[in-house]
Structures are given as C-alpha cells and as structure tokens.
Amino acid sequence: MTSDETAGTSSGASAVPETASAVILPGRRRGFEARLEQGTLVLKTPAFRRRIPIACIERMESAGSGGRSFTVVLTAPRTIRPTSWTVHGRSAPAVRAFTEALRRKLPVRDSTEPRADGSLLVTETPVAKPPADRRRTAARVAVTLYLLAAAAMLSAGVLGAYEWYVALMCWLFGSLAIPLRHFVYGGWHFVRETWRLRTHGVLVEGRRLYADAYEFTDLEGRVHQLTGTSEYTAQVEILHDPEGRAEAQVGRGTTGTLVFAVLVLLVSLVTATALAVLALAGPLGASQVFSLAP
Structure with missing residues (x-):
C-alpha cells in the first residue's frame, strides 16, 4: 500500500516540508538561540523572544570573519533603511547549515516589485524567568560548606594539630556523604512514588x-x-497515577515494593549519618587539641 502524492508543486514553493522539525542554532552566549520553525524565524535572548515571519526577510548576509555570524535583512520600501539583526553562532558548520535551511525557505521575489516594511510584522514577547531552583541552591551551599570544612581539616593537619593522614581519612569519609545524600533523596522519592501508586493508582x-x-x-x-x-x-x-506524579508499574502489588523502599531509605539515612559524623570528627578533634594546648 502506497500513499498518494501530489504530482507537482507550485512555482516558487519551498522544497522543505511544512512538517519538518524545527532547526535550532545555539547562540555564542548562554540564553541566545535561533530557531527555524514553520514559516517563522525565532530569535531568542534571555530577555525576549523575537518572531520574524520568513516572508518578511529580504536576504541574508555574512557578518564577521570565521563564518560564525550572519545578518538577517528585512524587506523595506526604497525610501527607508531596512531593519536587520545579526545572529552569532558557536561554530561555522552549524551556522552554515542553519543559513542554508533558512535560504531554502525564503520566497523568490522580483527585484522590481515593491517591498513592504517587514518590521511591522515582527513581534517581540518577554521571556518569563524560571523560578529559582531551591534544591540546586541548597546543594551548591552544602558542597561549598563541605569544601571549606575539608580545607580546614587539611590545614589543621598540616599545622600539626593532629596527624595529616587523620584529616585525609576524615575528608575521604566525608566525600562519600555527598553521593549518599542523593541516595537518601532517591530512597525518599522511591517511597513517595510507591505510596502515591498505592493510594491514588488506577489499574489498566x-x-x-x-x-x-x-x-x-x-x-x-x-x-x-x-x-x-x-x-x-x-x-x-x-x-x-492519573496525575502523572509517580511512575507506572506492571502489576497491582505495592506492599513488597513499599517495604523495600523503606528499607533502602533507612539504610541510606544510617549510612549518611555515620559518614557525616566521621567527617565532622576531624575539625572537632582539631579544636579540642587547640583548646588543650598551653
């Protein structure tokens, strides 16, 4: 069985199918990118998103050396200066592929036909900033405090407050506490998802x-x-889970999974607590040595 196809295409039509996936060009700086969607060129910055209909683009020009930038020039009457924007990419091959895809979508115009002001059809919308990720901030603070504690332990060992290998051992034990923190969080997530399926799950x-x-x-x-x-x-x-807050599972049984999840969480908590105590033993011992010194 074969699908029916159109025998021909109209004059000046683009050879790129309208259902093609969007082409994305990452910008040179973070938060900047260009997207080539169906009939629209989208220029995104951290502050706003500019949507340019492809029908409003007159031509593209290379900008700068290295082939990592290009300029989009909009249509304009002969009496006014056309509006243009320069796009900077990370690599020359990516920019070349993006401009070739955009060039294939540009309409074919007669040089003598009048031009409208393309900037009137360009729209700009502000980009809403995502909320701050509290978990990521807390993780960064915890890692920073841990590194400071490790530096204090090693410095105390070098200065002779106690043997340097004791500080190194405490630091190595403390290093395991960071991945164990993720293990504890994973165990809690496991328990929460299983309980969610047990109380709100739907069987299909x-x-x-x-x-x-x-x-x-x-x-x-x-x-x-x-x-x-x-x-x-x-x-x-x-x-x-109908609300999608827990991953689906095969079978209706949740008791065994819930017991296993609780055991994983308890073992993670005990192990993380023990390693945290060992990690703090170094600076506490150093402070006692300093306090007993004459």
Whole structure:
C-alpha cells in the first residue's frame, strides 16, 4: 500500500516540508538561540523572544570573519533603511547549515516589485524567568560548606594539630556523604512514588509493543508507554497515577515494593549519618587539641 502524492508543486514553493522539525542554532552566549520553525524565524535572548515571519526577510548576509555570524535583512520600501539583526553562532558548520535551511525557505521575489516594511510584522514577547531552583541552591551551599570544612581539616593537619593522614581519612569519609545524600533523596522519592501508586493508582490493561515495552491508555484517552519491564506476556496489568506524579508499574502489588523502599531509605539515612559524623570528627578533634594546648 502506497500513499498518494501530489504530482507537482507550485512555482516558487519551498522544497522543505511544512512538517519538518524545527532547526535550532545555539547562540555564542548562554540564553541566545535561533530557531527555524514553520514559516517563522525565532530569535531568542534571555530577555525576549523575537518572531520574524520568513516572508518578511529580504536576504541574508555574512557578518564577521570565521563564518560564525550572519545578518538577517528585512524587506523595506526604497525610501527607508531596512531593519536587520545579526545572529552569532558557536561554530561555522552549524551556522552554515542553519543559513542554508533558512535560504531554502525564503520566497523568490522580483527585484522590481515593491517591498513592504517587514518590521511591522515582527513581534517581540518577554521571556518569563524560571523560578529559582531551591534544591540546586541548597546543594551548591552544602558542597561549598563541605569544601571549606575539608580545607580546614587539611590545614589543621598540616599545622600539626593532629596527624595529616587523620584529616585525609576524615575528608575521604566525608566525600562519600555527598553521593549518599542523593541516595537518601532517591530512597525518599522511591517511597513517595510507591505510596502515591498505592493510594491514588488506577489499574489498566497494557498491550505489549516490543521486548520490554508496553502501551496503555489512561482514563482520559491519552496513550502512554512503559519501558524497562521484565514481563514478556502479550497483556499485563499496569498501575499508573492519573496525575502523572509517580511512575507506572506492571502489576497491582505495592506492599513488597513499599517495604523495600523503606528499607533502602533507612539504610541510606544510617549510612549518611555515620559518614557525616566521621567527617565532622576531624575539625572537632582539631579544636579540642587547640583548646588543650598551653
């Protein structure tokens, strides 16, 4: 069975299909990028997003040396100066691929036909700043404090407050506390998701797609996929959260999983606490030595 195709294309039509994926050009600086969407060139900065219809672009010009920049010139009447913007990319090959894709979409114009002011159709919208990630900030503060404590322990060992290898051992034990913190958070997340499925989960039937992947439909008719399972039957029962706050699982049983998750969380807490105590033993011992010194 073959699909029907149009016999020909109209004159001046673009050879790029309208359903093609957006082409993205990362900017030279963080927060800057150019996107080539369906009929629109989007120039994004940290402050705003500028949408330029491709029909308003007169031509493109190379800017600077190295081939990592280009200028977009808009259409304009002969009596006024055209509006233009310069785009800076990270690499010359990426800029070349992006400009070639954009050039294929530009309309073909007669040099004698009148031009409208393309800047009148350009829209700019402010970019909403994402909220501050408190967890990332807390992690950075914790790592900074840990590095300062490690520096204090090593300095005390070098100055003779106690043997240097004691400080090194405490620092190595403390280094394990950072990945263990993520282990503790992962255990808590595991417990929370399992409890969420136990109390709010909905049981549906899933159909096998391939190997370890299954497909199921929620109560609102949305289709989902569940991968990474160990089942190989044609149909299975899948327990999922309608609000999407927990990952779905094969089977309706949650008691064993919840017990295992609680054990993982408890072991993580005990281990992290023990290593934190060992990490603090170095500077506390050093302070006692200094206090007993004559």
